[in-house]
Amino acid sequence: MMKITVCIGSSCHLKGSREVVEGLQKLISERGLKDSIELAGTFCLGQCQTGVNVLIGEERFSVTPDTVTEFFEKDVLPRIK
Amino acid sequence: MRKFDTKVQYLKYKVLRAVAKHAWKGDLLEKVVDIPKEIIPGGTPTMRCCIYKERAILAERVKIAMGGDKSNPNVIEVIDIACDECPASGYQVSDACRGCLAHRCEDVCPKDAITFDAQHKAHIDKAKCINCGRCAQACQYSAIINRKRPCENACKIKAISMADTGEAKIDNNKCISCGACVYQCPFGAISDKSFILNVIDIINKSDDNSKYKVYAVVAPSIASNFTYAKLGQVITGIEKLGFFHVVEAALGADMVAYSESKELAEKGFLTSSCCPAFVDYVHKSFPKMVQHVSHNLSPAATIAKYIKETDPKCKIVFIGPCTAKKMEFQLEHVRPYIDSVITFEELQALFDSRDIDITTLEEGVLDNASYYGRIFARSGGLSDAVAQGLKEHGLTDFELKAVPCDGIEQCRTALLKAQAGKPDGNFIEGMACVGGCIGGAGCLTHEAKNKADVDKYGRQAMEKTISDAISVYNIGKDN
Numbered sequence: 001m002m003k004i005t006v007c008i009g010s011s012c013h014l015k016g017s018r019e020v021v022e023g024l025q026k027l028i029s030e031r032g033l034k035d036s037i038e039l040a041g042t043f044c045l046g047q048c049q050t051g052v053n054v055l056i057g058e059e060r061f062s063v064t065p066d067t068v069t070e071f072f073e074k075d076v077l078p079r080i081k
Numbered sequence: 082m083r084k085f086d087t088k089v090q091y092l093k094y095k096v097l098r099a100v101a102k103h104a105w106k107g108d109l110l111e112k113v114v115d116i117p118k119e120i121i122p123g124g125t126p127t128m129r130c131c132i133y134k135e136r137a138i139l140a141e142r143v144k145i146a147m148g149g150d151k152s153n154p155n156v157i158e159v160i161d162i163a164c165d166e167c168p169a170s171g172y173q174v175s176d177a178c179r180g181c182l183a184h185r186c187e188d189v190c191p192k193d194a195i196t197f198d199a200q201h202k203a204h205i206d207k208a209k210c211i212n213c214g215r216c217a218q219a220c221q222y223s224a225i226i227n228r229k230r231p232c233e234n235a236c237k238i239k240a241i242s243m244a245d246t247g248e249a250k251i252d253n254n255k256c257i258s259c260g261a262c263v264y265q266c267p268f269g270a271i272s273d274k275s276f277i278l279n280v281i282d283i284i285n286k287s288d289d290n291s292k293y294k295v296y297a298v299v300a301p302s303i304a305s306n307f308t309y310a311k312l313g314q315v316i317t318g319i320e321k322l323g324f325f326h327v328v329e330a331a332l333g334a335d336m337v338a339y340s341e342s343k344e345l346a347e348k349g350f351l352t353s354s355c356c357p358a359f360v361d362y363v364h365k366s367f368p369k370m371v372q373h374v375s376h377n378l379s380p381a382a383t384i385a386k387y388i389k390e391t392d393p394k395c396k397i398v399f400i401g402p403c404t405a406k407k408m409e410f411q412l413e414h415v416r417p418y419i420d421s422v423i424t425f426e427e428l429q430a431l432f433d434s435r436d437i438d439i440t441t442l443e444e445g446v447l448d449n450a451s452y453y454g455r456i457f458a459r460s461g462g463l464s465d466a467v468a469q470g471l472k473e474h475g476l477t478d479f480e481l482k483a484v485p486c487d488g489i490e491q492c493r494t495a496l497l498k499a500q501a502g503k504p505d506g507n508f509i510e511g512m513a514c515v516g517g518c519i520g521g522a523g524c525l526t527h528e529a530k531n532k533a534d535v536d537k538y539g540r541q542a543m544e545k546t547i548s549d550a551i552s553v554y555n556i557g558k559d560n
Contacts, residue, residue, distance in 0.1 A: 008553040010447050041554070
């Protein structure tokens, strides 16, 4: 099971973490990946400049509401075993 | 720069600041006995009969700043030697009595306690007087005054009385730790115990947030405190003290409003559970009503629980206006989530103990909650949020009749009526402090514009609905 953690701290929230979460939820459900991906929230990853910060496992990525789909295709899908 | 309402608050702050300064430095144990002398170096006494009494009282304040009397479970404590033992003779006829002919005072007295001397001046027979106050209302010269102690007057649940030895005494079986007496005593003889040392210890042991992370959960009434700086600067200041991140308790309030509105529609009648002093009041004075108290944790405990779910090793400190929160966090069902509590007064002392001038800092950000979560800080806000919650649940058939109560007297009236089966509505919003949390004893200031400050802060929230604000909370739950 892959764990994706989205930062929902104040700074990332202002940069659109809610839209990122909603985008990921939609993509996960559309692709029928509910059993392979666990989505979680966290408060602040200490990298506020590069928000919205998203972790796949321990690896950090910078995502915006506009790049959610790109992130999902490029970084999430290939990592699913 | 004026930071506090009264000189009593300022004195308490100076003690807290000195204790914190030595605690950060690590020399508190050696220096603790010197703190009274640091604050009152000598010269003419400015507060009491002599500097020695002033220093003796300060030594007691230092103890309270360091956690106070451990054998007393209440966080509100009387400093016996600071109590001025104010005269408490009840209703008395003053010099302003003109010896008139009308004798309205005599006519309204239900106990025939009023007599007149040879100069026609009124006298009250204390053996008969029941302190009903009708004579005082009747006198057209306002010549009859009520000499009541400010602490007893502040305590609307009547938990304060006079000890045999003359000083104020708190009945812990009645006290709800709201702190009204703390703010009202003109001699600063009643104080809330401080957990600042506990907080400094949590921060120090985190080793710069590497061993575990320290989160601050701040109450929405922060908007009406620290108004000499920008809110973002306060957030940066909190992080500079060593906190990893600051989260709004108002997000917890959004979560509470969402779930409480549903609970209300299911049960049909409810009282709020946000205010720990109100909840304690129901438990102590209206045990039959306990079943109607909402099952939600308070907003602070709700958000703390969520943060602990995302980061189980972390420590959480609540920073707010409230002295009753210092009791709440010790409750068995809250203890796992909130590790310590300090007030805004204490936060100011912590800033200055580290010489952090927040007005010079960059602005950080604080944005998690919606408008509705943020207005919990003032009376009526919770009711507005529950109305919105019902709307967002689509529970439009349920007609909300909110009874917003601020101050214990209004709470008592609403609870008495509800207990008698004749409630004024179906949702009692109970807030122990007048005005709501913005009137809390641990606020820096208590001013009329504070409500406007909170509403403005509410409007600045990025999220406009409760559902949007809490959607992040449901991550992983509906997925």
